Amino acid sequence: MSEWWRGAVIYQIYPRSFRDLNGDGVGDLAGVIEKLDHVARLGVDAIWLSPVFASPMKDFGYDVSDYRQIDPLFGDLARFDALLDKAHKLGLKVIIDQVWSHTSDQHAWFKESAASRDNPRADWYVWADPKPDGSPPNNWQATFGGPSWTWSPARRQYYLHNFLPTQPDLNYWTPAVQDEILDIARFWLDRGVDGFRLDVINYIFHDRLLRDNPPAERPRPPAVAMLYQRHIHDRSQPEALAFLKRLRALVDSYDARMTVGEIGDEDPLARQREYAEPPDRLHTAYAFHFLDARRASPELFISAVEAWRGAAGWPSWSLGNHDVDRFPSRLAKDDPALTRLLMAALLCLRGTIFVYQGEELGLPQGQVPFDRLKDPFAIAAYTGGAFRDGARTPMPWSAKARQAGFSDAAETWLPLDEAHRPLAADVQEGDPGSMLAFTRRLIAFRKRAMALRLGEIEAHVLGEGVLGLERRAPGERLLGVFNFNDAPAVAPIPSPAAISLALSGQERLAGGEIGLPPYGGAILALPEQAG
Numbered sequence: 001m002s003e004w005w006r007g008a009v010i011y012q013i014y015p016r017s018f019r020d021l022n023g024d025g026v027g028d029l030a031g032v033i034e035k036l037d038h039v040a041r042l043g044v045d046a047i048w049l050s051p052v053f054a055s056p057m058k059d060f061g062y063d064v065s066d067y068r069q070i071d072p073l074f075g076d077l078a079r080f081d082a083l084l085d086k087a088h089k090l091g092l093k094v095i096i097d098q099v100w101s102h103t104s105d106q107h108a109w110f111k112e113s114a115a116s117r118d119n120p121r122a123d124w125y126v127w128a129d130p131k132p133d134g135s136p137p138n139n140w141q142a143t144f145g146g147p148s149w150t151w152s153p154a155r156r157q158y159y160l161h162n163f164l165p166t167q168p169d170l171n172y173w174t175p176a177v178q179d180e181i182l183d184i185a186r187f188w189l190d191r192g193v194d195g196f197r198l199d200v201i202n203y204i205f206h207d208r209l210l211r212d213n214p215p216a217e218r219p220r221p222p223a224v225a226m227l228y229q230r231h232i233h234d235r236s237q238p239e240a241l242a243f244l245k246r247l248r249a250l251v252d253s254y255d256a257r258m259t260v261g262e263i264g265d266e267d268p269l270a271r272q273r274e275y276a277e278p279p280d281r282l283h284t285a286y287a288f289h290f291l292d293a294r295r296a297s298p299e300l301f302i303s304a305v306e307a308w309r310g311a312a313g314w315p316s317w318s319l320g321n322h323d324v325d326r327f328p329s330r331l332a333k334d335d336p337a338l339t340r341l342l343m344a345a346l347l348c349l350r351g352t353i354f355v356y357q358g359e360e361l362g363l364p365q366g367q368v369p370f371d372r373l374k375d376p377f378a379i380a381a382y383t384g385g386a387f388r389d390g391a392r393t394p395m396p397w398s399a400k401a402r403q404a405g406f407s408d409a410a411e412t413w414l415p416l417d418e419a420h421r422p423l424a425a426d427v428q429e430g431d432p433g434s435m436l437a438f439t440r441r442l443i444a445f446r447k448r449a450m451a452l453r454l455g456e457i458e459a460h461v462l463g464e465g466v467l468g469l470e471r472r473a474p475g476e477r478l479l480g481v482f483n484f485n486d487a488p489a490v491a492p493i494p495s496p497a498a499i500s501l502a503l504s505g506q507e508r509l510a511g512g513e514i515g516l517p518p519y520g521g522a523i524l525a526l527p528e529q530a531g
Contacts, residue, residue: 002256005195005283005352006314007453008045009443010095010260012356014322015052015074016060017392017414020407027394027406029075033083035397036090038425042360043443046093048197048260050322052080056106058166059376061097062199063104067184084192093194095260100181101203102167110168114152114159126160126171127152128210139212140234141226144377148234162203162234164376172204178243182250189251195258196251198282202263202271205240207233216266223381236265245280260316260352261285268292269307276313284352286316291324296331296338297484298459298467301345305459305469308350318354319346326358326391329365336362337519340438340503341482344521347442348469348480350457355439358395358420361428362435366393366417374414393417396424445501445523451476462491466516477528481514482521489516497524 019031029052039047051061054069061071070076087094103110113121128137128149136149136158149158150165160169170177185196213229222228244261251257261282265271268287276285289304308315319327319342332338339362347353368386373379378387386393393414398405399421403412428434446452455473462468465485471478478500483489495512501523508515514522 003258003283004045004093004256005258005260007350007352007446008093009043009347009353009355009446010046010048010093011039011042011044012048012050012318012321012354013039014050014357014392016050017394017406018357019395019397019405020403020409020412023408024073025407025409025412026073028073029070029079029083033079033086036083036086036092040090040092042355042440043447044092044355046095046194047087048095048354049083049097051097051099056104056166058104059164060374062099063102063106063164063167064099065104065106066108067098068187081191088192094192095195095197095258096188096193097199098185098188098196099199100170100184101200102161102163102169105166105168114154117155117157123174124171124177125168126206127155127157128160129157138210138233139229140231141213141224141229143224143226145224145226145380160206160234162200169206170204172239172243173208178246182246185247185250189254189257194256195260195283198259198261200235200264201244201261201282201285202236202240202265202275203234204243205237206235207237223383230266236271241275241281244275244282248280248282251283258283263287269304272315273308273311273313276311276315278312278314281313284314284316286318286354288324290317290319290327290331290346291321293331296342298461298465298482301349301467301469302459302461304349305457315351316354317346317349317351318356319343320356320359320391321354322356322392323388324391325385325387326356326363326365328359328362334364335519336435337504338484340435341484341519341521343435343439344442344501344503344523345467345469345480345482347446348452348471348478348523350455350471353446356391360436360439361396361420361423361425363396363420363423365390366414366420368393368414368417372415389414393420396420398426399424441501449476449478450474451478462493463489465489466491468493472528475528477526479524479526480521481516481524483516483519486518488518488520490514491516493524494526497526499523500525 015027018027019035020027021030052074053064054066054071113125140148142148211233216230259282263272272285272287328339368389375388394406394416396404428436451471451473455471458470460468467482469480499522503521506517507522
């Protein structure tokens with residue numbers, strides 16, 4: 001069976017902000033189809049398509065009201081099939097986002113479940129009686145703020161939601177729920193998708209006894225109440241792994257399909273490793289190790305590599321996605337040279353690599369005024385920045401076009417950041433020194449190099465602020481050297497060595513050393529037998 005996903009580069013598309021072809025100010029599937037050629041020219045292996053399913057859009061598609069239908073905002077099933085067909089003709093696999101931890105409160109299942117305590121789906125969601133004083137059954141706190149419980153007058157019970165009150169949690173202790181989710185997976189696999197990105201998949205089970213979470217030690221008050229506690233009872237329960245075994249068996253019954261899980265927990269790397277343990281869990285998983293980081297350093301990369309030392313499973317890595325500030329601002333402090341260094345270091349890691357739309361253009365965090373914010377979390381936790389909405393602003397395709405080529409609408413769902421116009425794809429397309437050209441070269445180099453795609457890895461500090469990532473495969477040995485300093489640095493390297501790819505062109509070899517400009521780096525070819 002093909003394991004195409006090992007070492008692959010997968011491009012995440014957030015459809016609302018990718019390309020609007022019908023002029024309503026919101027991206028759609030037709031727009032994705034139009035721009036698939038751009039994605040294919042990057043050299044990536046697959047796309048991850050964020051949710052396009054029927055939804056009231058309280059959390060912009062991560063609140064699904066029908067798992068088997070495309071929301072009319074994006075198109076329909078015929079348009080989805082057309083996207084799948086074009087992607088496959090371009091040599092791109094298609095991974096779709098599946099939000100199986102919870103549904104929308106507008107889903108027919110929840111409406112039935114909430115109607116009474118004795119209907120056929122009464123136990124499809126997590127219901128609990130109040131305490132004697134009428135308060136929620138325990139102290140669990142939701143990710144988007146406030147208690148994880150909302151009162152239902154019809155049932156005279158509370159229901160659980162780890163996110164918004166409009167996103168009730170499914171009850172995986174009910175066998176029929178698991179069976180139905182597997183039927184949904186089968187529906188999309190039969191349609192031809194190549195795999196699933198599984199949203200917060202470690203949230204699918206809860207502690208059946210509903211025990212309180214213990215407090216967490218915090219040096220200062222956090223922005224949201226859920227960070228005051230350790231989430232040991234409302235996520236990452238061992239029963240989730242048994243469900244993943246059932247899912248893995250189903251997915252593996254199809255040829256060349258895969259699953260990648262989003263894992264969020266207080267020890268994300270350990271949980272990531274647990275959920276990707278072969279042979280019968282997820283094919284791979286990613287954690288928020290880089291996504292939560294606020295400072296770029298060699299140690300950030302070394303800790304990721306060390307956490308996976310000796311693991312039998314396969315990791316995935318990304319620097320950004322639709323849920324965090326864009327990495328050129330968050331980690332690179334809007335410095336183009338450091339942005340390139342981080343992209344190069346990412347593509348030297350062992351694992352499957354995810355690149356979020358716009359990262360190939362080096363887009364910084366978008367600026368969105370408060371009165372144009374859409375994300376409920378960004379609004380509730382507002383401290384002056386756009387947070388998730390800043391990573392979701394429209395993709396700039398053409399610098400001189402209306403809305404930078406994203407849409408012909410007078411107003412788009414989130415405003416275009418005018419600072420993104422000079423970085424538009426058409427501006428960078430013909431520039432060999434652009435971030436777009438650089439990203440293409442990196443991806444092409446990774447695809448050619450067996451050591452980068454599938455080889456073993458060692459990570460070292462080669463001097464103060466200098467990272468070394470050594471990759472080895474039969475017949476090939478490479479060393480990525482990256483200077484995280486804003487000043488020149490010299491690092492010791494094995495000799496002889498040759499520069500296979502340079503970040504700036506100013507990197508210089510001299511005997512057993514390499515001279516690196518500020519935020520410079522190179523990928524070096526080393527003799528296989530060298531020590």
